[in-house]
Amino acid sequence: MQPFERHEGLTAPLRQDHVDTDQIIPKQFLKSIERSGFGANLFDSWRYLDEGRSDQRHTQRAINPDFILNRPGFAEASILIAGVNFGCGSSREHAVWALLDYGIRVVIAASFGDIFRQNANNNGLLTIALPEDVVQELMQHSEAGGHRLGVDLQSCLIEELSGGDTREFAIDPIARQKLLQGLDDIGLSLLERSAIEACEQRRCSTEPWVFAPLQDREPSP
Amino acid sequence: MNSPRTLYDKLFESHWIGERSDGSSLIYIDRHLLHEVTSPQAFAGLHAAGRPLWRRDANVATADHNVPTTDRDRGLDGIDDAGALIQVKTLDENCARHDILHYGIDSELQGIVHIIGPELGLSLPGMSLVCGDSHTSTHGALAILAQGIGTSEVEHVLATQSLVHNRLKNLQVHLSGTPAAGVSAKDMILALIRRIGTAGGSGHAMEFAGPTVEALSIEARMTLCNMAIEAGSRIGLVAFDATTRDYVEHRRFAPRGESWERALEYWEGLHSDAGAHFDRTVELDVGALPPQVSWGTSPEMVCGIDESIPEPESPTQERALEYMDLKPGARLSDIRPNKVFIGSCTNARIEDLRTAAEVVQGSRVAEGIDLAMVVPGSGSVDAQARSEGLDRVFTEAGFEWRAPGCSMCLGMNPDSLAPQDRCASTSNRNFEGRQGYGGRTHLVSPAMAAAAAIHGRFVDVRELGGAS
Numbered sequence: 001m002q003p004f005e006r007h008e009g010l011t012a013p014l015r016q017d018h019v020d021t022d023q024i025i026p027k028q029f030l031k032s033i034e035r036s037g038f039g040a041n042l043f044d045s046w047r048y049l050d051e052g053r054s055d056q057r058h059t060q061r062a063i064n065p066d067f068i069l070n071r072p073g074f075a076e077a078s079i080l081i082a083g084v085n086f087g088c089g090s091s092r093e094h095a096v097w098a099l100l101d102y103g104i105r106v107v108i109a110a111s112f113g114d115i116f117r118q119n120a121n122n123n124g125l126l127t128i129a130l131p132e133d134v135v136q137e138l139m140q141h142s143e144a145g146g147h148r149l150g151v152d153l154q155s156c157l158i159e160e161l162s163g164g165d166t167r168e169f170a171i172d173p174i175a176r177q178k179l180l181q182g183l184d185d186i187g188l189s190l191l192e193r194s195a196i197e198a199c200e201q202r203r204c205s206t207e208p209w210v211f212a213p214l215q216d217r218e219p220s221p
Numbered sequence: 222m223n224s225p226r227t228l229y230d231k232l233f234e235s236h237w238i239g240e241r242s243d244g245s246s247l248i249y250i251d252r253h254l255l256h257e258v259t260s261p262q263a264f265a266g267l268h269a270a271g272r273p274l275w276r277r278d279a280n281v282a283t284a285d286h287n288v289p290t291t292d293r294d295r296g297l298d299g300i301d302d303a304g305a306l307i308q309v310k311t312l313d314e315n316c317a318r319h320d321i322l323h324y325g326i327d328s329e330l331q332g333i334v335h336i337i338g339p340e341l342g343l344s345l346p347g348m349s350l351v352c353g354d355s356h357t358s359t360h361g362a363l364a365i366l367a368q369g370i371g372t373s374e375v376e377h378v379l380a381t382q383s384l385v386h387n388r389l390k391n392l393q394v395h396l397s398g399t400p401a402a403g404v405s406a407k408d409m410i411l412a413l414i415r416r417i418g419t420a421g422g423s424g425h426a427m428e429f430a431g432p433t434v435e436a437l438s439i440e441a442r443m444t445l446c447n448m449a450i451e452a453g454s455r456i457g458l459v460a461f462d463a464t465t466r467d468y469v470e471h472r473r474f475a476p477r478g479e480s481w482e483r484a485l486e487y488w489e490g491l492h493s494d495a496g497a498h499f500d501r502t503v504e505l506d507v508g509a510l511p512p513q514v515s516w517g518t519s520p521e522m523v524c525g526i527d528e529s530i531p532e533p534e535s536p537t538q539e540r541a542l543e544y545m546d547l548k549p550g551a552r553l554s555d556i557r558p559n560k561v562f563i564g565s566c567t568n569a570r571i572e573d574l575r576t577a578a579e580v581v582q583g584s585r586v587a588e589g590i591d592l593a594m595v596v597p598g599s600g601s602v603d604a605q606a607r608s609e610g611l612d613r614v615f616t617e618a619g620f621e622w623r624a625p626g627c628s629m630c631l632g633m634n635p636d637s638l639a640p641q642d643r644c645a646s647t648s649n650r651n652f653e654g655r656q657g658y659g660g661r662t663h664l665v666s667p668a669m670a671a672a673a674a675i676h677g678r679f680v681d682v683r684e685l686g687g688a689s
């Protein structure tokens with residue numbers, strides 16, 4: 001996972017509450033066994049005017065000129081600002097892969113879906129929750145175009161580079177460490193191998209039926 | 222004496238491994254369910270890193286999201302979509318490579334992962350259970366610590382048999398009152414989501430309790446827990462009781478004999494203690510609850526069948542009405558769907574199909590309904606329904622009876638809505654395009670979906686009589 005320390009980039013306002021992962025990456029693009037290549041279909045049904053198919057060349061599709069990432073000056077955005085409950089719905093990690101693949105490094109929203117946030121943490125996408133009025137204010141600034149933020153995870157500060165406030169943000173300290181170091185989660189957990197084994201042993205004695213082999217079981221009548 | 226604990230606290234503690242060096246909590250995972258869409262990248266990651274599978278028999282797989290609901294006798298040859306075929310085959314290969322128990326497209330026990338887990342006794346009380354699918358909350362109806370995870374976490378569980386899971390807060394949803402005939406668990410959960418919003422349960426484990434829940438069947442409790450995620454909670458829970466015991470006993474993989482007795486003794490403790498602390502409590506009296514119908518593009522945009530569509534209160538709601546092509550003030554009972562879908566992990570168990578069949582019995586699908594389909598949740602549900610003659614009740618009325626899978630719940634397989642289609646659906650998400658590009662979804666109970674098929678519009682099933 002790519003570490004995240006500081007990022008400076010252009011913002012884009014997505015004036016929507018409850019942006020669900022079905023919108024972030026629609027189902028027809030989940031039929032891949034890869035982790036990459038989803039960026040072209042990020043927000044597909046909002047971004048294009050036709051119904052997307054996975055076998056299409058996206059460069060030949062009609063784009064929706066009203067969608068924020070298609071408006072002049074916003075396509076290069078790497079910081080997305082949205083309303084409440086961003087990333088609710090399906091657990092598809094493809095949503096995070098699509099955002100990253102498109103070039104989004106930070107999502108600022110009033111709140112996030114729990115599973116989405118975990119997936120983001122596991123992939124180096126920084127999610128920042130700010131009070132709703134602050135989000136509204138940032139959206140307004142963003143709306144004008146050319147609005148750049150410097151997001152610093154060391155100091156937990158967001159700086160409006162084109163002039164404006166510098167704000168603190170709060171983030172779960174564990175998630176912060178993990179993002180800063182770009183840690184390999186599995187490697188980190190495997191350091192606890194003996195603790196995992198001890199728990200497994202303990203559970204084996206308290207709830208042995210959980211560990212009954214499946215493969216060798218005769219189907220019961 | 223220990224201080225009183227909630228069911229979630231007990232489950233968390235019995236699975237707690239310890240803290241990692243970064244301070245996060247690890248919990249042990251007893252059961253891991255896999256399906257074709259969210260697992261391939263996880264297996265690929267595992268293989269690329271050269272890591273072994275931690276414990277084979279923790280894992281069980283099935284193909285459900287992408288499988289066609291027709292031509293199933295043709296097996297893999299019946300899958301026309303190249304991407305879907307690769308995913309189904311990749312799951313086959315990964316399971317073969319690791320010798321994982323797999324109910325593939327040809328198995329008579331195949332079905333939606335959240336339906337087959339409980340019905341085969343793979344999901345047992347007291348377990349911790351994960352799956353790369355947000356509706357894993359369903360299994361919590363059996364007092365299981367069950368949650369949906371992303372693909373990186375799937376890989377993590379394959380490799381370490383553990384999950385990073387920091388302790389959640391406790392939310393109790395207390396349901397009281399006796400619902401009217403025709404009002405079901407689906408109506409209760411929709412009403413709850415309307416009340417607390419789709420982010421209402423974020424950061425909390427949601428335990429459903431109270432006299433109404435105690436009187437519900439396990440299948441109905443699964444409908445509640447299934448949609449906990451739609452209320453923002455990745456975990457839904459119901460305490461173990463005699464109803465749970467009767468449901469689990471004799472399931473294919475349930476413990477037997479002495480092991481069963483020992484398990485029972487342990488399971489008796491799977492409830493929140495009197496006086497346990499909940500960070501929040503929500504009370505809902507379902508005594509006068511009307512059947513619910515969603516009118517928007519979020520599961521909180523819901524109202525009773527006897528109400529009218531409300532004035533939009535936000536740009537998001539305005540947009541939803543526009544997408545749904547509905548006007549504020551219009552009566553829900555004037556809405557005319559042209560498609561009806563009875564299926565999904567929310568409502569495709571045998572009781573759901575029985576309830577819907579009771580409404581359909583002896584009637585015909587209305588003019589104006591282009592397609593009404595029933596997709597049983599699993600091969601076992603399918604077989605049971607056939608043995609009761611339910612398939613004929615539906616087909617004689619003009620419904621199509623399909624093979625098990627997720628089907629039009631998300632339309633990854635060929636079953637999807639066309640633009641402007643309006644669907645009465647027993648599924649769980651009415652997001653834009655969820656059931657098909659440009660399609661409009663109204664979430665309802667099985668009885669309400671069946672009645673909409675027969676009457677060509679939404680009707681109040683309380684007034685039909687017979688539906689219970």
Ligand code: SF4
Binds near residue numbers: 333334356566626
């Ligand atoms: S039926 Fe629908 S909600 Fe349930 S697992 Fe399948 S796609 Fe997900």
